[in-house]
Amino acid sequence: MRRRFYLSLLLFSVLLSGCGVLEWKDRALDALVDRIPPDMEASLGNQILPSVLPPEAVLKDAELQARLDSLLKPLIDRNKIHEPKIRIIISREPALNAFALPGGILIFNKGMLMAAGSPEEILGVAAHELAHATEKHVLKSMIQSLGLAAIVNFFLGDISDLGAYILQQSQVLLQNGFTRKQEGKADEIGFEYLVGASINPQGMNHFFQRLEKQKSEGGEGEKLQRVSAFLSTHPLTTDRIRLVEERMAALTPAEKDKLKPVKFDLKGFQERLAQTR
Template structure:
C-alpha cells in the first residue's frame, strides 16, 4: 500500500499546516496518518469533496463531511492518477480543459472569459469582502506562520537587548495601533540591506542595515509608522488575498474561510514579494503622517529616509549595470515593494507643508540614545 505525502490543515494540528501520509485502502476509504504512524483515521470516498484551490489553482483540496475543518492540500499527480483509476465514478476537477473535447473547450473558454471579465470588474470588492471576513486573531495567526518560516531562513532577533530597546522606543506609536485591535511586535533581521516590512497581524520586521542607516529617531519612527499603517489598513493581507486564484477568492467570499490561512501561508514567500499599489502606499503615507502628528514626531524624518533609500537604490543599479548586470536583478529591498518615486516624495512634502501651514507645529524628540542603540545592534550581530 503506497503512502503519499500531503499537507493537512486543522486547528488541532497547530498554527501551520503539517505533512501527513495518505493511503488508498482496498475498502473504498482513504487513510490519513501522521508521519510517525500515529493518529490514523479513515475517510469514506462517498462523502469526500474534491475542489481546486491555492495560488493559480495548482492544488487539489480534499474535505470530508464527517471531519469538518480538515483540509488536505494535494499536489502529487501520481496520487491523483491512482485515485482516478480506482474511483472513476468520483468527479475530480480537470487540470486541463482540453481533456473534455474541442466543443467543451470553446464553451468553457467563453464561460471563463465572461467570468474573468466579471471577476476583474468586481475583484476589489470581492477581495475587500474576504479581508473583512478574516478576524484579526486569524490574521495574526497567519503572520505568525509566515514569521516562523522567516526564522528558518534568516537570523531574527526577538529577545536581544537591541530589539527590546526598539520595542520600547516605538511603544507610544504601537499604542495608537492598539485602538484598532492590533498588538505590534518588532523583530530585527541580521541583514545589512536597507529594508523594513510588515507581516499580517502586527509583526514589524526591521533589517539591521536600515536601523544603522537612520540618522535620527524621527527616521525610525517614520518608517515604523508607515509599516504599521500597512497592517492597520490591512494592505498586506489584501495583497496576499488578491494574489490568490480566482476560485479561491470567490469560494472564500461566499463563506468558506476554512483553510485560507494554510493556502496563504504556503504561498507567503511569493505573495509577500508583490509590490504595493500606489493607492495603498499613499494611504499608508497619510496614515503615518497622522500617527506622527499625534505623537508630535517630526514627519520630515520619513522623507529624509525615503530620499536616502532612493540614492542607495540608484547607486546599486548603476553598480550592477556597470558590471553588465540588469538593474532588475537588484536584491529585494524596501523600494522594490514600496516604490518611493520623486513624485511620491514631493506628494509627502506637500502634505507636511500643508499641515505646518495650518498651525505652528511643535515637534518633540523622544529621549533615546541612538548611538548606544547602534552599538547594541553591532554587538548582537557579532554574537550571532
C-alpha cells in the same frame, strides 16, 4: 447549492453594473479580508514567520529589543492601535529593509536600523509599515492574485479554507508586493500616525531621500545592493516624497508646534547593534 447561486448572482450583477471588474474585485477583496478575525490573522502571521525569517536570523538582544520597543511605543499607543496587536522583531539581516507580516508582525533589518540618521527616520519607516498592518494590506496583497470568482467563493464559504490556502502558498503570495494605491495609502496613514504621536513626519522623507541619493551616486557595491533591496520592496517616487512635503505644508501652525524632537540615544543603540552578531 445556495453558495453557487449567490456567486452566480454576484458575478451576473458585475456584468450588468457600471462598475468595472477590477473595482468589484477590490470591493470583494476588502469584504473577504474583513471577515478574517484577528486571532486567525495572528495565527497566520506566526505560522508564516519562520519561513520568512528563520529563528537563527532573529537578533535576540533583550536590551536592543527593549530600546526599539520603547521608541515605537508612543507611535502605537497615541494612535490607539490595538488591532492587530503589534509585535516588533529585529532581524540580523544586513539588507536595508523593513516589512510587515499578517497579524501586526513588524520586522526591522539590522541594515535598515544602522542606516537611519535620526530616530524620526526609524519612526517614519515604522509608521508606513504600521499602516500596512492596520489596513491589512499584507493579507490583501497575498490574496489579490485570486480571480473575482475565487474571492467571492472564499467569502461565501468556510473562511478557514482561505487560511489553509494562504499557508500553502505563502512563499509565492508574499512576492506579490503592494499596489501603488496601497503604498500611497500607507504613506498617507503613516503621516497621520506620526502627527498623531507628535513626531515630525519629515523623518520619513529624510530617510527616503538619503537612499535615493546613495543609489544615484552609485556608492559602494555592498551598500548599493542593500539600498536597492529596500527600494525594490518600497518603491520610491518623487511624487511620494512631494506628497509628504505638501502634507507638511498643509499642517496648521498649532499642529507644527506639537511636533517635538524624539529623545532616543540612536548612537548608543547603533553602536550596540553593530557589535551584536
